[in-house]
Structures are given as structure tokens and as C-alpha cells.
Amino acid sequence: MQRFFQGEFTISNKEGINNLVTEADLASEKAIFEIIKNDYPDHFLLSEETGEIVTDSNYKWIIDPIDGTVNFAHGLPLCCVSIGLEQDGQMIMGVVYNPFLKEFFFAQKGYGASLNDKKITVSQETSVLTSCLVTGFPYTYLDQPNGPLEVFTRLIRGGVPVRRLGSAAIDLCWVAAGRFDGFYEHKLNAWDSAAGYLMVEEAGGRVSDFTGGRYSPYQPHIIATNGKIHDELVSVVNNRHATL
Numbered sequence: 001m002q003r004f005f006q007g008e009f010t011i012s013n014k015e016g017i018n019n020l021v022t023e024a025d026l027a028s029e030k031a032i033f034e035i036i037k038n039d040y041p042d043h044f045l046l047s048e049e050t051g052e053i054v055t056d057s058n059y060k061w062i063i064d065p066i067d068g069t070v071n072f073a074h075g076l077p078l079c080c081v082s083i084g085l086e087q088d089g090q091m092i093m094g095v096v097y098n099p100f101l102k103e104f105f106f107a108q109k110g111y112g113a114s115l116n117d118k119k120i121t122v123s124q125e126t127s128v129l130t131s132c133l134v135t136g137f138p139y140t141y142l143d144q145p146n147g148p149l150e151v152f153t154r155l156i157r158g159g160v161p162v163r164r165l166g167s168a169a170i171d172l173c174w175v176a177a178g179r180f181d182g183f184y185e186h187k188l189n190a191w192d193s194a195a196g197y198l199m200v201e202e203a204g205g206r207v208s209d210f211t212g213g214r215y216s217p218y219q220p221h222i223i224a225t226n227g228k229i230h231d232e233l234v235s236v237v238n239n240r241h242a243t244l
Helices: 002-006 023-039 069-073 148-157 168-176 190-202 230-237
Strands: 011-013 020-022 044-047 051-053 059-067 080-087 090-098 103-108 112-115 133-136 182-185 206-208 222-225
Touching: 020 023, 020 069, 023 044, 023 059, 023 080, 044 190, 059 069, 059 168, 059 190, 080 168, 080 190, 090 168, 090 190, 103 168, 103 190, 112 190, 133 148, 133 168, 148 230, 168 182, 168 190, 168 222, 182 230, 190 206, 190 222, 206 230, 222 230
Parallel strands: 044 059, 133 182
Antiparallel strands: 011 020, 044 051, 059 080, 080 090, 090 103, 103 112, 182 222, 206 222
């Protein structure tokens, strides 16, 4: 946080446009690695900056040391640390912390989700048309039909409010907390969604790929909702819904 408020950190660009990494990302990752390795030296690690540290453990930590790095680099306090824990291919725990808003989200498989130790649940909205949604855009666009801009335009022209915060982990947590009714995105990595998607499920919501099938953080597409608007949003994203 000191680096954030003083603006004293170096910024570099990884491969691709606006794919930033700051010294704060690296410092955060180093601190997380040290803590995990101290207690669980044999566990598998997957992190945005380092990639995979492979072991034969059936536990895998999936880490985004700063989700929302572009926000962080520009002094916007919508960024967080996201850590998910996977056992035998199943997500069993997720933690997302935004130190600027002092919001600590926690989920454990089968035990629900919480914000600052208070239980959270998804919203009760039943229609996409009266929902408040959130999404994110990749910085490079593939020339593909029904891409992010097409879906966004379809929703906006239909009168549906769609926000873009710049942090998928926060987006998912805010769906879990009932602040948003749904979230969709075309291109995420495992560290973006590992903790957040468990948060949504444990708060009573539903998460799927774009077909409505079982979600895996190792594929790029995600739709996460309160469950009540899920099938409808899947139809809208796939341009099969007549009313938008």
C-alpha cells in the first residue's frame, strides 16, 4: 500500500499491449510464495508472474499477486490479491483481499462465503433486463464473431447497465455479495477467477462456461450469476435471446 499511495514503483510491460507488471506485483508474489513455502514446501504453485512451480502434490495454490495491475499502476483502488487453493482438481478455498477498501472475501468449499467475517449471498434479481452486470475486455481483440464488443453492445442497446471495473476477482466477489447480478468475460486466466468463482458458488450463485456447462478456470470463458438469471444470460451472450 505504501507504494500505491506514494506512487513510487517501477512499471514494465510484459508481452502484449497494456500487459503491465509493477515491482509491487513481484513483491506481493514473493511474500505469498514465502508464506506458502514455509508451511507447505511441497505444494504446487501457479502464479501470474512466475507461472508454474510444479510438484507432485495434489494441492495447487493459484495466485494473482495483484489482480487489476493497470488500476494499481494508475492509482485506482480497485485491485486486490487473489489466492485459490485446489485439491485434486477441485477448488476448496478462495481468498480475495482489497486493502484499499479493507474488504476481505473468503470462501471454503461447503462452508459458504463471507466478507469481513459476515456471510454473503447473491442477489435475488430474476431478469437480465433489470440486472446490473459487470464484464471485462481483453486488450487485444481477436476477429471473432460474437466477441466482447458485440455482446457488450447488445446488452447496452437493450438498456442493461454493464460496468467494467478492471479486476475479475473483484467482479466475482461483488457478484457473490449481491452488488452485481451477473458477470461474463471472454478471456480469463486461472489466476483471475480461481478464488472468485468459488466465492460465487459458495454464496449461492452459479458459474459456467459460455455454453452453460461445467466451469473450469483453465478455459477462458466465464459466466457467473446469482443463478436466477443464468440461463437467460447464457442465451444473451450467445446471441440466442430475442428480447435484447
